[in-house]
Amino acid sequence: MRRLMNVTPNRGGRWLLALLPFALIAMLYAMASAQRLAVNAEDKVLPSLSSMVQTLHRTALEEDRRTGERIFWADTKVSLKRLGQGLAISIAIALVLGLAIGLLPMMSATFSPLMAVISMVPPMAILPILFIAFGLDELSKVMLIIIGVAPCLIRDLALKVSQLPKEQLVKAQTLGASTWQVMLRVALPQAMPRLIESTRLMLGPAFLFLISAEAISADAGLGYRIFLVRRYLSMDLILPYVAWITLLAYVADTLLVQCSRRLFPWAHEVRA
Template sequence: MPRAMNVVPNRGSRLLLAFLPFLLVALIYVIGSAERRAANPDDKLLPPVSEMVATSKRLAAEPDRRSGDYVLWADTAASLQRLALGLGIAAVVGLVLGLAIGLLPIAGAGFGTLVAVLSMIPPMAVLPVLFIVFGLGELSKVVLIVIGVTPTLVRDLSLEVQAMPREQLIKAQTLGASTWQVAIRVVLPQIMPRLIKCLRLMIGPAFLFLISAEAIASDVGLGYRIFLVRRYLSMDVILPYVAWITLLAYLFDLALVWIGRRAFPWAYDGGAR
């Protein structure tokens, strides 16, 4: 009899096993919602699925009476813009600093410890400082994402550079390559797949920083909407928004996987994700 660790499900079984937990959670929710509504018809904690679908349809397909905007799409566009700017800036800064710290001993000695210390600061602790310095507008929200994500990217990429075989760098220098050429032609292509994988891991924290900032100071956004309706116990809005944020994060992850596989197929040999 084969050991459980050696049993590999086929494609059909993988799909079934992937959907099974979601079906189980949905079943538990439906039963719990029905039980609570049977005990209290005015219960708001677990609204029926039909009620959440109706609310989601209204937010997505009907313009708001005051602003005229389609609330769900306006919130989504605002949040995704902030998220894209924050992650984009963090990726560029993290790549440049990670490459420099990992490749140049002088940069590592000068900035390595500083980055390590900065990575230990809880980003949410500096949120009030950001609001004071940058105001309550878009900049403070983007900066929070940058501050929360960049130190981790820098540390991870610098360690990736330092883990590269020294023989590659020595051979490139032997062939006459300058430091700049070694960085661009030898090191950079090899750490780009790692950057994409790091960004995948930072999608969740980035959404956390974004929603936290929107909840405190914003007039549009996914986090703003969730914290706006919480005072009314509008779970028919909160739960669909949470599900929507989760779906967006998952789509971000799939997009990064697609980019990584197309741009750097050699880094994904063997079906690695």
């Protein structure tokens, strides 16, 4: 008797099983929307799929009369720029401090408690402080992402480096490697796959911080647009924007996975 836990779907079956939940969600939404619209044709809570497609077509393909831009793509460009800057700076800070804290006992004793405390501070609670300190322009939005993401990346990377086999570090020093050489040639290559994994896990919080900052103070961006039209109950625009943000996060996650597999195939072979 073949047990269910031993049944592995083929490639086509995987695609079918992956698409099945999305198809069910779309079907349930269409049924719920049709039922509400049958009772009230002016209902805005659950707009029909056709109305969302029309709204998306208008914002993505037609130029705005006031700005001359395609609003959908302009908002996407602005938000991705902010997100990219915040994540890039966070990763750079994590690389420097994470390696130093994980490898150097003096740095660990000095900065580990600080990083533990900072990582527990709710970033949204200090958003008003960021607006006061850095103004309402781009810097405050990028800083919110950095403060929310960098400490967690630092702690995770430092933990990975501190768990490296001591035999590797001793052998490298026996062969004459300096502290910098051990850090760059032994610790860094093994820490990079973990850094990519941690970045993947922080994509969701990073988008959350971005949307929150844009909702409070911005004149463009995905979060700004969502909170701008909420007063009109424009669910035909809000739902496509939410779906688009989710798709962007999923694409970014997939790209990070592919990047890790191409640059560090040995790490994935070990897991397999």
